[in-house]
Amino acid sequence: MGRYLIRRTLFLILVLWIVSVLTFLIFVKLPAGDPARRAAGTRTTEAQVEEARERLGLNDPIWVQYTRFAKGLVPWPGWFLNEQVYYSFKNFVPVKEEIFGRIPVTITLAVGAGATWLLVGIPIGIISAIRRRSLADRAGMLFALFGVSAPVFWLGLLFLYIFWFKFQQMGWPHAPGSGIPTGENLFEAVLAGRFVMPWIVLALSFAALYSRMTRGNLIETMGEDYIRTARAKGLSERRVIFKHGLRAALTPVVTMFGMDLGLLLGGAIITETVFNLPGVGQYTLNAIKTSDFPAVMGVTVFAAFFVVVANLVVDVMYAALDPRVRYS
Template identity: 45%
Template structure:
């Protein structure tokens, strides 16, 4: 188990390094390959209608006139240990993980992301509990009652849930159940108000994912219930409840675990549509505002944060796999 854990940790670190290289290349190398000059690249970091003096200051501050390997080294240094930025004659230290300063607010990007991660995490984890419980339960019951009215109704509802976009179901739910809108309240201030304001976003987001999970669990259960070891368990006289929960369901949930981990990782990186629909001040809405404002440091920070969550989610799934199925430790 120790060797398996070390391999997975080293793999996660390597993946984070590769992610940092790709992210750096997207923001700093690809524009040059597309024909942009250093001045044009620096102009994007200044804002609209920049003067030549502002462009020169930005080039010096960000080191855009230096070789790419030095720029990447400064980028990694900022993320790991922080870096200094020059603002005219003054220098300011940006603590790690440093993704730079926002063009619009002139604030470090990382504290803004930290302020919004709690909102996104509240949305993601609350909705995930609902969709996991509902999706697995409905999928199992549909498989055990294949061809019945419940099965057909559940699958039609699941098809609707997968097909309808979040912004449609979200806006419809606001019109029907909360025309005054959602006003997010931190859980530390008022837990009841926090849950009350997130209940509708939880249900809307869970409806989409529960529908997908129900279809996947149903298909997995139908395949598993026809396996030889299931017939053997029944032939030995095991109760049907034991056959379903301890044998069939355990095998079915193994691939669901992978999907669940990736979904959580992606949502923690920003539930863009849900947060925009309900005006939740999370990472997803922060990313939309950053794109609209052409605030590249904010976009860079969101990209790295989302990649980090996906990598960590993959690592957790691998470790849970080893617990659920010891064969993967080899």
């Protein structure tokens, strides 16, 4: 177990290093346009651009630049997203401050959506699997097909159109619209139900995937020899399904969940944009639109860090859930 974890951790550090090198090369050494010129702004003299170049440290040797950049990946006080590199040259705010200020919104969105898709997807998958070819199964798989096919931006706008705009027009109690009004903190926003539509919209496609995955895994598991053994012991069908079947069928689902959640914590760009939620994803989109290189690098590094951490958590969970992994 210990050796397994050490091996996985070393592997993930390697991944982070590769990400850092690639990000560095793309944003610092191969930028679309001179970063110094972009930092200095439009209508500037050569001297001002040179000054910006010096200020950004772009005249330093490449390894000094890389070290400064790579420090931003190390979760150490003063290093992580350090202000020397990760400092927005559009709104002159440290990227760390922006991200840390926005991460609660993203976490609220991701965790709420995650809970929603698990609570919807897994039960649908289970029912579909044990009542295979029934009406419930057909309905469940139709839902899955819809969920997988419907793009989030379309679904988000559709929800806003129906539950906010149309409901408001007809005088029905309507859902809160998009965004969080100034002066309202996150907790109040959750209580006001401002996250309900984003949760549902973001969760739908995942719920569809998870219901399919649960169904497929459970059907496969229920055909295993050890399920026959469990029945031959005289266990009730309920126990056979929920103890012996789901235990094996849900293990890959749990690990998948860790990965998906890690990915979303790096920012759910589309959902945050459609519902105007001030999360990391929205910041990412703005940074890209305004060519704010330090900000883009920052969110890239930040998202990579979350994905890697999620991977590690998933590896630990996998080892805890599947005894065969611990010894390999």
